[in-house]
Amino acid sequence: MGERNNNIFTVFIICGIIMIFTVADFVKHDRVYSETENRVLASKPKFSKEGVLSGRYAEDYEEYVTDQFVGRDKWVGIKTGLDVLLQKKDINGVYLGKDGYLIEQHKPEDFPKEQEIQRLTLLETLVEKWNAQVMLVPTADNILTDKLPAHAAYFDEAAFLERVKEKIGKANYIDVYSVLAEHAQEDIYYRTDHHWTSLGAYYGYYAWVKATGRLPYYYAPDKMQIVTEEFWGTLHSKVRLPRRADAIRIFPETNKKEISVTYDFQKTTHSYYEESYLDTKNKYGYFLDDNHGFVEITTGYARSNTLFVIKDSYANSLIPLLAPHYKTIYVVDLRYFNSRLFSFMEQYLPQESTAAAGNNAPYGNGKMDVLVLYNCVHFLEDFHYYE
Amino acid sequence: MVLMLFSTVSDYVHGRLIECYRGSRKATGLLTSSIIINLFMLGFFKYVDFLIRAVNSMAGTALPLLKLPLPIGISFYTFQTMSYTIDVYRGEAKVQKSLLDFGVFVTMFPQLIAGPIVKYKQIEDRLSDRRVDIQAMSYGLKRFVTGLAKKVLLANNVGELWAEISSMNYSEMSVATAWLGVVAFALQIYFDFSGYSDMAIGLGACMGFHFPENFNYPYISTSITEFWRRWHISLGGWFREYVYIPLGGNRKGRARQLMNILIVWLLTGIWHGAGWNFLFWGLWFAAFLILEKLFLGKVLACFSKPVQHLYACIVVLIGWVFFAVETMEGIMAYLNALFGINGAGLYSSQSLYMGRKYAILLAIAVTAATPLWGSLMKRLKAMGTGYAIALYRLGEKVIPAVLMLMSIAYIVEASYNPFLYFRF
Numbered sequence A: 001m002g003e004r005n006n007n008i009f010t011v012f013i014i015c016g017i018i019m020i021f022t023v024a025d026f027v028k029h030d031r032v033y034s035e036t037e038n039r040v041l042a043s044k045p046k047f048s049k050e051g052v053l054s055g056r057y058a059e060d061y062e063e064y065v066t067d068q069f070v071g072r073d074k075w076v077g078i079k080t081g082l083d084v085l086l087q088k089k090d091i092n093g094v095y096l097g098k099d100g101y102l103i104e105q106h107k108p109e110d111f112p113k114e115q116e117i118q119r120l121t122l123l124e125t126l127v128e129k130w131n132a133q134v135m136l137v138p139t140a141d142n143i144l145t146d147k148l149p150a151h152a153a154y155f156d157e158a159a160f161l162e163r164v165k166e167k168i169g170k171a172n173y174i175d176v177y178s179v180l181a182e183h184a185q186e187d188i189y190y191r192t193d194h195h196w197t198s199l200g201a202y203y204g205y206y207a208w209v210k211a212t213g214r215l216p217y218y219y220a221p222d223k224m225q226i227v228t229e230e231f232w233g234t235l236h237s238k239v240r241l242p243r244r245a246d247a248i249r250i251f252p253e254t255n256k257k258e259i260s261v262t263y264d265f266q267k268t269t270h271s272y273y274e275e276s277y278l279d280t281k282n283k284y285g286y287f288l289d290d291n292h293g294f295v296e297i298t299t300g301y302a303r304s305n306t307l308f309v310i311k312d313s314y315a316n317s318l319i320p321l322l323a324p325h326y327k328t329i330y331v332v333d334l335r336y337f338n339s340r341l342f343s344f345m346e347q348y349l350p351q352e353s354t355a356a357a358g359n360n361a362p363y364g365n366g367k368m369d370v371l372v373l374y375n376c377v378h379f380l381e382d383f384h385y386y387e
Numbered sequence B: 001m002v003l004m005l006f007s008t009v010s011d012y013v014h015g016r017l018i019e020c021y022r023g024s025r026k027a028t029g030l031l032t033s034s035i036i037i038n039l040f041m042l043g044f045f046k047y048v049d050f051l052i053r054a055v056n057s058m059a060g061t062a063l064p065l066l067k068l069p070l071p072i073g074i075s076f077y078t079f080q081t082m083s084y085t086i087d088v089y090r091g092e093a094k095v096q097k098s099l100l101d102f103g104v105f106v107t108m109f110p111q112l113i114a115g116p117i118v119k120y121k122q123i124e125d126r127l128s129d130r131r132v133d134i135q136a137m138s139y140g141l142k143r144f145v146t147g148l149a150k151k152v153l154l155a156n157n158v159g160e161l162w163a164e165i166s167s168m169n170y171s172e173m174s175v176a177t178a179w180l181g182v183v184a185f186a187l188q189i190y191f192d193f194s195g196y197s198d199m200a201i202g203l204g205a206c207m208g209f210h211f212p213e214n215f216n217y218p219y220i221s222t223s224i225t226e227f228w229r230r231w232h233i234s235l236g237g238w239f240r241e242y243v244y245i246p247l248g249g250n251r252k253g254r255a256r257q258l259m260n261i262l263i264v265w266l267l268t269g270i271w272h273g274a275g276w277n278f279l280f281w282g283l284w285f286a287a288f289l290i291l292e293k294l295f296l297g298k299v300l301a302c303f304s305k306p307v308q309h310l311y312a313c314i315v316v317l318i319g320w321v322f323f324a325v326e327t328m329e330g331i332m333a334y335l336n337a338l339f340g341i342n343g344a345g346l347y348s349s350q351s352l353y354m355g356r357k358y359a360i361l362l363a364i365a366v367t368a369a370t371p372l373w374g375s376l377m378k379r380l381k382a383m384g385t386g387y388a389i390a391l392y393r394l395g396e397k398v399i400p401a402v403l404m405l406m407s408i409a410y411i412v413e414a415s416y417n418p419f420l421y422f423r424f
Helices: A003-027 A049-054 A056-067 A072-085 A113-130 A157-168 A176-182 A198-212 A234-238 A275-279 A313-317 A319-325 A341-347 A376-382 B002-020 B025-059 B074-090 B099-107 B120-128 B134-166 B175-206 B224-230 B233-244 B254-272 B276-301 B305-324 B328-338 B349-368 B372-382 B386-414
Strands: A094-096 A102-104 A133-137 A225-231 A246-250 A260-263 A267-269 A294-298 A306-311 A328-333 A368-375
Touching: A003 B134, A003 B386, A056 B386, A072 B386, A102 A234, A113 A157, A113 A341, A113 A368, A113 A376, A133 A157, A133 A176, A133 A198, A133 A376, A157 A176, A157 A376, A176 A198, A198 A246, A198 A313, A198 A319, A306 A313, A306 A319, A313 A319, A313 A368, A319 A328, A368 A376, B002 B025, B002 B074, B002 B099, B025 B074, B074 B099, B074 B120, B074 B233, B134 B175, B134 B349, B134 B386, B175 B305, B175 B328, B175 B349, B224 B233, B224 B276, B224 B305, B233 B254, B254 B276, B276 B305, B276 B328, B305 B328, B349 B372, B372 B386
Parallel strands: A133 A368, A306 A328, A306 A368
Antiparallel strands: A094 A102, A225 A246, A260 A267, A260 A294, A294 A328
16 A cells, blocks of 8 residues: 555544544434433533633533443443453452452541541440440451452451440340351352342341340241342442342242331332332332332231331341331431431330330330441441431 | 733734844843743742742741632743744744734644643744645544543553552551552653643644654653653753753853753742642752762763663652652651651552552553554564565554544543442
8 A cells, every 4th residue: 555545544544433423422312311320411511601601611511422422331341341451350449359249349548437436426325315226237348358359458347346336335236247257158248239138138137136135037048039130230330341140039928918118108018129120220229119218117917016227228128027026117217317316216106115124215215126227338428317 | 711812912912023123122121021921920820829828838927829720721831922932032933923823823722731832933834834734644643542542541540540549648658559659650640741742743743733742751761861851852942942041051161050950940840830849849850960960970871771770760750759749748758658767568468459450551551651662563664574564554553543442431431420329
């Protein structure tokens, strides 16, 4: 090829790439919402004089072009693939663990002592005033340590839990860590999501039963029902790599009774499980209809006591298992709850008391069981209430 | 933008007036006025808060900071317009009668934000007489893609390593992590800066301009003197032409020469940023340049090239600490970490993890900072056989295409922002 033709060809190829994407961009319709990213995508910014002068129009336009870039999710996948080629062992805050596990990264520096002390003080008050039981669940990086990449750093939750136990006292502390650690080789965490599996929740239930000295209800882990086998969770959204999907299982025993579940005083259903989520990306929402500020459950069991749970999303797969022990369960998610917690809780105290006598809790005098159920990281990041 | 317009019009007017009054004292006055206006503009917007802070700490006053937004490219275009008036005054360039053409010189977008600093006389003839030819376009596009890849694929990624390390606690940082950090920063700033320069040169070539080179593989230097001939060449050239030589350069005796070097390097340092740490950075290099001129250069020549190279690398890397860490306490803490004085040990599990995570990327980046890849391509072409030429031609097209696609992937991913917790 002559030198001149060669140059033309080079120019053609490079400009061609630019042209292809420019045209494709124009032709494609704008997406409103990204399921994988769980957020609304930027739309075309309105042209305005103030916008241009302040520079915001240009910024917004740039955000618009990148958000609506043709094949966006595939490009992200390419970039992630290149990262893997470079042998990166963590992408976007998620460790690429062994055996197909994606494990969320929690660096020790992200949990300053002051924050911990603040949260523990709030927790202590709750324990003192309500005799609350505390169940803080370790995250996958602390239990599945053999699946982490070499030298990977993680926030030491075992040590943290020791500090919690010291602060609130052994009587109110439920040791989930040891139980999970014992069963670390089983499927107790999802491979593509930061939640624990129903099996993990089952071991959590077991720890609760042991700590509160109850008789366990019989659940059969090997007879769990598969609800879906195509669950790709939050961690998969962060790391767009082909992964084996997770299966979501439930204990069919939880569907035996006629129950009523009311969400935020509005919607009432008769199952712990919301089938519509199984058709979306956010399949974990199947448990207790994803996130609600306040949930009221009538369990259908012939009991007379009440449980009040203060929780994060980890609790959603565990709460159905607690049902046989209570007549009513109230559930509060503090992220959506902004009023004064203690007075709110007082409203739900049952009239007669059948709970364990000898509880000298100032509030409620032991009429209602209170359970704080979080994973360690959410607890340190989110736990907050107004008395 | 108003400032840029003002600077353009001001120096255009100055240029024409200097031409009118050529030879008389008025011309000199006009030159001085142009320089003062430009430096005042630059000084005001860039350095006024620095000066206020300095006055406050020395005089104990509490003057409020102005917190002016830094106009984009101001360090570059003020220097460019100054070079115009100076060149016109010296008769090294013809006055530009067309305000539009002069405006093109100032606002040429390829190199407006990050250089190379183009002296007016370097491109004055091209302003009006430009041919766009396909060979220049082909070269320009390839150059542009190289710059884009340097910035997006190398600089940004290596920058992540620096971002991780720079947010750590320096007093608990091991030696290995600290050195990993400076190396990451050194590579980031090089690929960032030279990437932008490449893109500017490439775009300029597409439009028919021939911009000067700005970087020439600075990290293969074997002395600090050599380093500054390879790093930010256009800035060094500007200071040499308009400050060092007018001050006498090396023609007024040794002592004067060393003083000139000191002055130029203090200015170089402060040009990079309005902070004491930048001043210190300039001073650091001034010291080594002076030492090399005095005796160090001859001493180094006794050693093998690799040893000289090691010396240069270490001096430059330590220099980057002054540049990258902006507080004095931070600098001291980081230097302590570099030399193991903080007692955190030689290496830690963090060093191992980060080292492994970035090993391949760093290897690619380090080799890309040498002429290795470029010379491989050149040797392929020079082999002459039909097979080699065909491979070269193929590579010449495929490599930029692949780099572009990879760059797009990285750019799009940078805005990938999964918002997870609210819903969970």
